[in-house]
Amino acid sequence: MPANQLVDEMSKEQQKEQESLNLFYSTQTVIRKALNKLGYTNEMYELLKDPLRLLTVRIPVRMDDGTVKVFTGYRSQHNDAVGPTKGGVRFHPEVDEEEVKALSIWMSLKCGITDLPYGGGKGGIICDPRQMSFRELERLSRGYVRAVSQIVGPSKDIPAPDVYTNSQIMAWMMDEYSRLREFDSPGFITGKPLVLGGSKGRETATAAGVTICIEEALKKKGKELKGARVVIQGFGNAGSYLAKFMHDAGAKVIAVSDVYGGIYDPNGLDIDYLLDRRDSFGTFSQLFTETITNQELLEIDCDILVPAAISNQITAQNAANIKASIVVEAANGPTTLEATTILTERGVLLVPDILASAGGVTVSYFEWVQNNQGYYWSEEEVEEKLAKVMKKSFETIYETAKSHQVDMRLAAYMVGIRKVAEASSFRGWV
Numbered sequence: 360m361p362a363n364q365l366v367d368e369m370s371k372e373q374q375k376e377q378e379s380l381n382l383f384y385s386t387q388t389v390i391r392k393a394l395n396k397l398g399y400t401n402e403m404y405e406l407l408k409d410p411l412r413l414l415t416v417r418i419p420v421r422m423d424d425g426t427v428k429v430f431t432g433y434r435s436q437h438n439d440a441v442g443p444t445k446g447g448v449r450f451h452p453e454v455d456e457e458e459v460k461a462l463s464i465w466m467s468l469k470c471g472i473t474d475l476p477y478g479g480g481k482g483g484i485i486c487d488p489r490q491m492s493f494r495e496l497e498r499l500s501r502g503y504v505r506a507v508s509q510i511v512g513p514s515k516d517i518p519a520p521d522v523y524t525n526s527q528i529m530a531w532m533m534d535e536y537s538r539l540r541e542f543d544s545p546g547f548i549t550g551k552p553l554v555l556g557g558s559k560g561r562e563t564a565t566a567a568g569v570t571i572c573i574e575e576a577l578k579k580k581g582k583e584l585k586g587a588r589v590v591i592q593g594f595g596n597a598g599s600y601l602a603k604f605m606h607d608a609g610a611k612v613i614a615v616s617d618v619y620g621g622i623y624d625p626n627g628l629d630i631d632y633l634l635d636r637r638d639s640f641g642t643f644s645q646l647f648t649e650t651i652t653n654q655e656l657l658e659i660d661c662d663i664l665v666p667a668a669i670s671n672q673i674t675a676q677n678a679a680n681i682k683a684s685i686v687v688e689a690a691n692g693p694t695t696l697e698a699t700t701i702l703t704e705r706g707v708l709l710v711p712d713i714l715a716s717a718g719g720v721t722v723s724y725f726e727w728v729q730n731n732q733g734y735y736w737s738e739e740e741v742e743e744k745l746a747k748v749m750k751k752s753f754e755t756i757y758e759t760a761k762s763h764q765v766d767m768r769l770a771a772y773m774v775g776i777r778k779v780a781e782a783s784s785f786r787g788w789v
C-alpha cells in the first residue's frame with residue numbers, strides 16, 4: 360500500500376451507517392425533507408437546521424472529599440419564534456454538544472406537534488450521577504443554574520427533567536434560580552415536586568402519552584391491548600410507569616431492562632415487584648441472576664416494542680430482526696433513519712419519538728400554566744387534557760403520513776416544523 364494512502368478509509372456503507380448514528384446529522388436530513396415537502400425555501404432550512412443559541416459552561420463543584428471537579432454542561436435553544444424555549448436537562452456521561460443540539464431541535468418539533476406555545480431547548484451535563492453523592496448532585500445542579508442563568512427564565516427558556524434527573528434536582532434548580540432573582544419563581548422549571556408547584560400527572564405524563572399512542576396504533580392495526588405482549592427497554596421514569604400502565608390495562612409485559620441488562624418471562628413479569636425494587640436511576644436487573652442483554656431484548660418475539668432508554672438502539676444491524684409489529688419510541692432517537700426505512704418497509708407501525716414521548720412536555724406546559732395562574736388542576740383534568748392533545752396529534756400525523764405517502768417520522772417532522780417555520784416567517788426572520 361502506498362505510504363500516503365489512508366488505511367481506514369470508510370466504505371460507503373460504513374459512512375452511511377455512521378451518518379445515520381449521528382443524531383444531529385440525521386435530524387437535519389429529515390428537517391430538510393420535511394421543509395421541502397411543505398414547499399419552504401432553502402433559507403428556511405438554513406435557519407432551522409441549527410439551534411439559534413448554544414451555551415457551553417464549565418461548572419466547578421466541591422466534591423465530598425474536598426477536591427474540586429470541573430464539569431462541562433450545555434444549554435441549547437433551537438428557536439424561540441413561537442415562544443420561550445422548553446426542554447429537559449440530562450445528566451449522563453455520554454452527553455455531548457451534538458446530542459444536546461439535536462435534542463433541542465426535537466423539542467421544537469414536539470411543541471409544534473402538540474401545538475404548545477414554545478420553541479425547543481435542551482440541556483445536559485457530562486457527569487455520572489450514579490457515582491455522585493446527594494450533596495454533590497445538589498451542588499452540581501445549583502452550579503448549572505448559576506452558569507446558565509442569563510439565558511433561562513420563566514419567559515425565556517424553561518428546563519425540565521430528562522435522563523438521570525428528577526423532581527429533587529428540579530427543586531434544587533428552582534430554589535437556586537429563585538435565590539438569584541430574589542423572588543419565588545416556580546414557573547422557571549417544570550417537573551417539580553407537588554409541594555413546590557409541580558403538576559399532578561407530570562411524573563407519569565411521558566408514560567401516559569406513550570400509552571395513548573400504543574392504544575391508537577393498536578386501533579389502526581385492528582388489534583387489542585388486552586393480552587398483547589409488550590417489551591420495554593429502560594425502566595426509569597418513562598419505562599417503569601409505562602410497564603405499570605400496560606400491566607394494569609391487561610397487556611402482558613414480558614421483558615424489561617436497564618443499563619446493565621434485562622429480564623424476560625414469556626408468561627409475563629411481576630411489574631409491581633419490579634417497581635418496588637428499582638432504584639432512583641431505574642436500575643433493578645442486578646437483583647437477578649438470569650438476565651439477557653439489551654440487544655437480545657429488542658429482538659424478542661412480541662407485539663409491541665417500546666425503546667424507553669437511550670438513542671441508536673434499533674439500527675441497520677438489528678432492524679430486520681425486530682419481531683414487534685408496533686414500535687413506539689418513548690426514548691429520544693432510539694431508531695436510526697436506515698432502521699426506520701427497514702421497519703416501515705416491513706410493515707411495522709413505527710410511532711416516532713417526537714410524537715410518542717410528547718406527553719412529558721405537554722404536562723410540563725400544563726404545570727407552567729398552573730404556576731403562572733396560581734391555580735392548580737385535579738389529576739383527572741390533567742389526564743383529560745393530555746389525552747385530547749395526544750389523540751389529536753397522533754391522528755394528524757397518521758393522516759399526514761397516509762396522504763403524503765411518507766413514513767410516520769417524516770410526517771411528524773412535517774407537522775412539527777410547520778409552526779416554527781410559520782412563526783419565523785411572520786416575524787420576518789426569513
Ligand SMILES: NC(=O)C1=CN([C@@H]2O[C@H](COP(=O)(O)OP(=O)(O)OC[C@H]3O[C@@H](n4cnc5c(N)ncnc54)[C@H](O)[C@@H]3O)[C@@H](O)[C@H]2O)C=CC1
Nearest residue numbers: 522523593594595596597617618641667668690691716719
Ligand atoms: N422523563 C421525561 O419526561 C421524558 C423522557 N424522555 C426520554 O425517555 C428516555 C428515558 O428517560 P427517563 O425515563 O426520563 O430516564 P431515567 O433516567 O428515569 O431512566 C433511564 C433508564 O434507561 C436505562 N439506561 C440508561 N442507559 C442505558 C443503556 N445504555 N442501555 C439500556 N438502558 C439504559 C437506565 O438504566 C434507566 O432504566 C430518554 O431517551 C429521555 O430523553 C422523553 C420525553 C420526556
Ligand SMILES: O=C(O)CCC(=O)C(=O)O
Nearest residue numbers: 446447519521719720723
Ligand atoms: O418536560 C419538558 O419540558 C421536556 C421533556 C423533554 O426533555 C423531552 O420531551 O425530551
